[in-house]
Ligand SMILES: *[C@@H]1O[C@H](CO)[C@@H](O)[C@H](O)[C@H]1NC(C)=O
Ligand SMILES: *[C@@H]1O[C@H](CO)[C@@H](O)[C@H](O)[C@H]1NC(C)=O
Ligand SMILES: *[C@@H]1O[C@H](CO)[C@@H](O)[C@H](O)[C@H]1NC(C)=O
Ligand SMILES: *[C@@H]1O[C@H](CO)[C@@H](O)[C@H](O)[C@H]1NC(C)=O
Ligand SMILES: *[C@@H]1O[C@H](CO)[C@@H](O)[C@H](O)[C@H]1NC(C)=O
Ligand SMILES: *[C@@H]1O[C@H](CO)[C@@H](O)[C@H](O)[C@H]1NC(C)=O
Ligand SMILES: *[C@@H]1O[C@H](CO)[C@@H](O)[C@H](O)[C@H]1NC(C)=O
């Protein structure tokens with residue numbers, strides 16, 4: 570899932586099994602190469618696109634804050650005192666993005682949008698009805714990874730594995746560096762899925778949003794409100810770049826507190842997206858922080874005390890069974 574506010578630019582989909590066929594004349598021994606920076610975009614005919622993110626070089630490590638999952642009766646619960654992992658997205662360097670880049674790796678049971686462009690004339694993205702993507706980890710024996718994801722990579726109003734399939738197929742198939750060709754002749758089916766999940770978690774663990782806010786005395790409360798700057802400043806200080814801060818809920822000027830205000834930003838804190846560029850493969854974590862778009866860095870209200878950071882619903886939270 571991602572918010573519908575961001576601009577979308579979508580590449581024409583090819584009939585080929587890969588988004589970027591014949592992407593590189595090299596054989597992907599990344600250790601032999603100088604790690605190039607992912608933005609500005611690299612020329613795919615001049616670089617090994619398995620060794621530097623060549624198209625979607627603006628990485629967004631995204632997290633959610635929500636108060637319930639909707640799957641409580643199936644024990645789908647939120648991790649106590651921790652924001653949940655949403656995804657790791659490869660935006661273009663100019664901030665737009667593409668999606669569902671390889672329909673041969675379509676594991677999303679509820680494609681959203683349901684065509685590659687989001688418009689009726691786009692290529693249809695068929696709903697996936699096979700074994701959920703979580704089962705792909707089993708032949709690799711990655712039960713610890715699965716347990717971690719079950720604790721921290723949490724969907725709302727959908728089962729977790731369906732959501733992981735969505736994140737993989739909508740976003741991860743658009744990376745040059747997670748392309749199947751990058752794994753060489755010894756490629757094992759779904760290896761890049763495991764690699765992507767592990768990589769998304771590596772970024773997530775670097776950005777402990779709950780703790781960063783708590784250190785600045787910003788904690789969930791159903792009796793206090795906060796200002797946009799209260800939330801932004803500690804995150805900028807800790808991360809080094811200005812993250813996108815997303816809100817849902819009513820617009821401020823439709824609430825009692827915002828009556829007569831011209832501020833029509835949203836009032837319930839719900840998302841943070843950390844922006845990074847990577848030297849070499851995103852998997853290798855040699856990144857530098859950067860700022861969210863100057864024209865779209867928040868949709869939250871900016872009026873003093875306009876933002877709620879809600880406590881979670883009783884019964885929707887558990888102590889994680891595995892450390893963050
Ligand atoms: C890449 O691999 C192919 C097939 O194994 C080989 O013929 C070619 O020389 C290799 N290219 C480089 C740059 O190593
Ligand atoms: C952003 O970059 C992508 C990839 O290079 C390109 O396809 C798209 O047209 C660009 N969008 C804008 C708004 O410049
Ligand atoms: C996509 O969803 C829209 C709206 O629900 C629907 O009208 C359309 O038929 C769907 N397209 C495909 C290709 O499934
Ligand atoms: C499952 O999806 C495949 C491929 O899209 C389709 O051919 C098949 O009919 C679907 N099966 C069911 C039970 O929906
Ligand atoms: C909004 O404007 C009305 C009319 O000017 C005023 O009576 C009211 O106190 C204002 N409300 C707030 C919350 O400022
Ligand atoms: C809220 O503000 C927006 C733009 O500032 C305005 O278009 C809208 O009519 C306002 N709504 C209310 C209920 O005041
Ligand atoms: C706090 O408020 C939110 C939304 O207003 C509600 O869903 C949640 O259950 C509340 N939490 C507690 C602990 O009361």
Ligand SMILES: *[C@@H]1O[C@H](CO)[C@@H](O)[C@H](O)[C@H]1NC(C)=O
Nearest residue numbers: 791880881882883884885886
């Ligand atoms: C949630 O639990 C806390 C502590 O157990 C209690 O004080 C509070 O009233 C509960 N909130 C709701 C909405 O039930």
